[in-house]
Amino acid sequence: MADPRPLSYRTAVLEALFGEMRRDDSVILMGEDIGAAGGVFKQTEGLFAEFGAERVIDTPISESGAFGIAVGAAMTGQRPVFEVMFGDFITLVMDQLVNQAAKISYMSGGQFKVPLVVRTAVGVGSNLGPQHSQSLHAWLTHIPGLKVVMPSTPADAKGLMAAAIRDDGPVAFFEDRMLYNVRSDVPEEDYVVPIGAAEVKRAGKDITLIATGRMVQTALAAAELLASEEISAEVVDPRTLVPLDVATLVDSVKKTSRAVVVDGGYRQYGITGEIAATVTEHAFDWLDAPVTRLAAADVPIPFSKTLEPLTLPGAERLTREAAALVRGKK
């Protein structure tokens, strides 16, 4: 087995795409400017040269129409990976995703499958303004029949993309564009990270920080700061939002008796509320404090450099929140 090498998150996902397209001819890519252009974030670079226009397909700016076509193609034998250029534009494929892709297995009584991946880039921090900065992953977690993954590291991104492509149902794959240049070790061989498996990213005993996507980095930074205050924080990454690995989250909280949930999407009716409620239901008798949560502010993400950062929780704020819980000031 080859040693892991440091790869960027972008390259790690790309490695999974190359690998899956080589091992299975039915895998195709669809999206805007993903072909010869290689993607607006260089996230599909090189695929067109190897697999050609028949498998790396530039669509018109018709997200709804093109995604409907991806669903129909998936029902009849292809495995499309459909790229929505910005996570905000997921709204344009919602009908096909919610009313077709997510329900076809169920409403056909299991006779048809829709093996497709919808991948999209989200995340506050690129000064892109209100229509290009949202993290709308919580929308999709509300729909039975959709699996939703949100990898936080290059290695997880590679393994989860492979798992998503091999899954027989629709999987939404959320990448934070601010992670694209993050580098860490990625195994060279073929592997999958199972969908539905959380991972403890840092062990600790005083408090659990449950963090998703880019917020895992924020939580790890907070854990460092907390350590300097003699507080031992455990960082748990669900990695998959649906189906949620409740057991791993709850086991951690039973051990630490406290938890903060951190997510980059909006707070209202969002991921943090769902996870906080789930953990509380399962670990109420072990808790020494209410489970609290940090998320994007409930405002359209502003453009200006002085305003945009205010919408997202940072490591300092998370550290204060966690320390207050541990010291009983909550």
Place this chain on the structure above:
Amino acid sequence: MTALDRRTSLSIFQRMLMIRHFEEAVIELFKQGRFVSHYHIYIGQEATGGAVLEALGENDLICTTHRNHGHIIGRGCDPNRAMAEILGRATGFNGGRGGTLHISDPAHGFLSTSAVVGGCSGLATGAAYGLKVRRQPHVAVGFFGDGALEEGLVIESFNIAALWKLPVVYVCENNSAGAAGPQQGGYPTAITATDSFTRLPAAYGIHCVKVDGTDMNAVHGAATDAVHRCRNGDGPVFIEAFTVRWPGSSPLWPELATATDLPSAWDATRIAGPHADWLRGHDPLLRAARELVAAGHATADELLARDKDARVRIAAATKFAIDSPMPRPETVGDHVFA
């Protein structure tokens, strides 16, 4: 257009008969309270469905819209399982999870019924894309009503299908003539700004045909040509089939038409009641029966014998559905994920 041969025209008529009696049975089951839902009846459009489905091969793929029973039965899918699905039974095509609005049957290439108006256009176009990349010589057909032309997805599908020369036949069943509201020749003026739907796909270079949807000859000719063009790699085709709306499907007509009386095809004096004009002028089944006899393809007695057989077959489907078990409660979560 050459007239249809005996075998083909009788085969279309058989599909139409089965559809008609199936739909009459559905109406009766609803009246009896055997199922509770809203449902959509295909009566009046049988010549379109029957003739298009006659023109397809066994490996061709089909997606349809909420007015789907005719396409399911016309395709030759098992009426027992179709009726069972409408009654929400475990033995239905979809185990009772889809109901009238979502019947599908992979064994007959019947991919999906989308109850979101226009939704099937994307799926049919995608199925055609799959056929093209796999280099399979089949076609995909998407049936939808005239209302679907109000949906953006349909227009997007036209563009991509034309751009990629996909083997897809869009069959727009325009049943708006006779529907409520001000209209001009089947184009409701309060809803659409166009006076001809074919202008829309034609703008993308899609080959378009308009046919009388109650004329099985004309529909079969158009469908056969469309399928040939698709198999030939010439790209998508749009067929607009006009029918005059069956009075029973309009909320302004609370009375449903009485059960079909086939002999009235030859004996107009048997036609009476509030829907007499429709039965005389626009009922595709009576028209087909009349034409089959006139062309010498069948005697009246032969058609009446077929009519009787179809009634018996549908009665058996009804009994099968009523006698079938409901889905077991513990299966409610089955198939959420593939």
